[in-house]
Amino acid sequence: MDLSQVFSDVFYKRVARTELESTNNHQHELNASNMKKFFGNPEDSINGRIQWLYFSDSQLESEESDFTYYDSRKRHPSRSEWRLYYKTNFISRFAGNGDLLIIARDTREKLYGFIFDCNSTWFNSALTLFEISAGSLFEKLVERTGLENVQLESRRKLLLEEAGLDLVTGYSGRELEDDADMLFKRFGNSFPPTREMSSLARQLVSDTHNPDDDLVNWISREEELFRALEKRFLQEKIEIGFADVDEFANFALSFLNRRKSRMGYALQNHLEAIFDNSGLRYESQVVTEGKRKPDFIFPNGRSYRNPDFESELLTFLGAKSSLKDRWRQILNEAARIKTKHLCTLQQTTSRDQLHEMEEESVILVVPEPLAYNYSSCNNVITLGEFITWEKAKQKLYTNME
Template sequence: METGYLNKYFSGVIVKKLSEVEANIESSNQHELNGNKAMRQILGTDIQRKEFDTIFLYMEDDFTIDASGKMTWYDSRYNNPKRTEWRFYFPTTEVSKRAKAGDSLFICKRTDDTLLIIIAKKDSTIENQLYWLFDLNEKDADRFIGKTEFSSGDKQIEFAVRMILEQIGIEYEDRSIESYLEPMLIEFHGSFPTTREFSAYARNTITDADPIENPDDTLLKWVNREEALFKLLEQYLIKERIQQGFRIGEDVDVDGFIQFSLSVQNRRKSRAGLSLENHIEALLKEQKIIYSHTPVTEDKSKPDFIFPNIEAYRDRTYPEIELTMLGAKSTCKDRWRQVLAEAERIERKHLLTLESAISENQTNEMINKKLQLVLPLPIHETYTLKQRAWLYSVKMFLEEVKEKQKFYERKQI
């Protein structure tokens, strides 16, 4: 992750919790927001009236609505030599219609002088993630607050940053790994390898990982590297295919283009989950932990990992307290509930994710459902202090499983 990475994308960000008047487009004064010092600093006061090309997003945890248009920033007292009064005019869109009091309004000024306006639902995970990403304090957002300089960030949480940026439509750039492109094209003969092969290749490019003593940092390094290498290879291969064009004789091959586009999307979706499982499996092997990967349990469900193995799980005389189940999901959202229906014998389930800043509403529900969240330790910093006291690190989980494995090993003697 490059120093001050957010400054590549944003020249400034402003946020405020919407009041009832601001959220209600019928009562809001001509669709306008009053400008304050933070807004003047970021949007500027050198031009009396300025229009910004704008992308609008309304975001909840399970869906996003988008729109495009213009925002107008102007001095309504321009003709008064003794007074200025800056206002921000916004149009009615499907995004603004969704706004409710308590939602957070993020006004993000891009480095290309366009705006990204995000309305994040109150108490949602994406709201938490945006406050964390921009290092803004939600408690101060009863008024417009902003910043124009962003910290360099922690290299270990690169995946979390990348994931949030992509959710808001920004493609994360990492030029530090471009030297890997040529070796990958040679290694994989100019095409995509299997996910397992690619995961192994990514791990082999990391030389400073310690999967035994520091599994948390190691897992993040492996995942970060694979994600960066995948995007690098994908971008090259997609450009190459587009340059070839989509034609059948003199006609444009619409079906061919659609099929290619779908293949790109499907590859991205299937790879993300499998990649995390591959790296978890590599950690388990390094730690000499016994496990079964995607075994079949009740109702043909396939939990990601069963410990010590599926044979012990199917043995009704084997104590349930000595069994462990681990689900693996790079992102959670509402999908974490899928884990609850897997491995019925195991009451307390574990889920390893890379999702940052999950809302307290969600984690409280997980606690009530007896689901223990496991996250690499550096991602814990994106959670509240109360949540951190409950979270497991990867090392904590592995130590718990190894302790239970002793019971299994004694039974084999």
């Protein structure tokens, strides 16, 4: 699977200060002469709709607006100057000089305008996602043949999910239908428990015997299975129809809630399998102070509740697929363990948030394929490093037993 199965054409450039100055003068235009091929080399102006999205470490914003692509020098006998006129204040509110602008058309002909803050970790993620060199950010069009060379492996799939983009457009056709048929035969006309879906995903993916790669591959495969089943159920329900608005609203809400909760449970399920394969001693959902239930305690709850078991030999690991401000929830889940480890699939977070975590003695555990934005951070380790460290710690008290 490659990026051409999600986007058919991609145009990128740096936002220039002069364009922002024009924006502040209410001209609402971007210099876009090199986008002419993107729009099919039009002879006259064209109109359409575009979904703008802004990414920074502190916020994600979105807005849809009309646009016009036109030649501002149309009446000039020898010159042309094509511009993208957009009917919104979105860019003037969020974009800054040097930000990365990517205009992309998906396989359903929908247009996106991605703006990535040049000082954010999202900027590096965008370069990774579209395989763009940081040294070549002048106006450039990447057509479908170029996108075919960018493999949409697990890291990029999860990055698109993190950006809030639905991958059903890219994961479609025969693959999706085959998965849906297999799931219906196995589980019938209902969503299976997440633990069963996680187990199936692991069976369908070859082990690499590398915990970081295995975790990412399993999570990505389970996401594909879930979306295949979800789309089949959604299609069937649409064909049947809804009795009224309330039935539609309740159906939509159940889908959204299932999406939100499923990934977190899937992460816990796959971590358990990895710890079992690694021979680690652990217990999940241990009851600690105030009936709180940490995701994982090493070696187990009995040792945690034993005052004679040294607290330095205990380990806490939380599991949250995304961070935002939810990372603070782990701080009071195990009072005996000062340093908290937190496994996440999130590939981008702000330096300020990482600094806050460091001050609270929180160490992030990020699978190596997703950790490229964290390479210079003191309080971030890979899953493999966490396992190696915990194995060494468990040897200390195993030898004393």
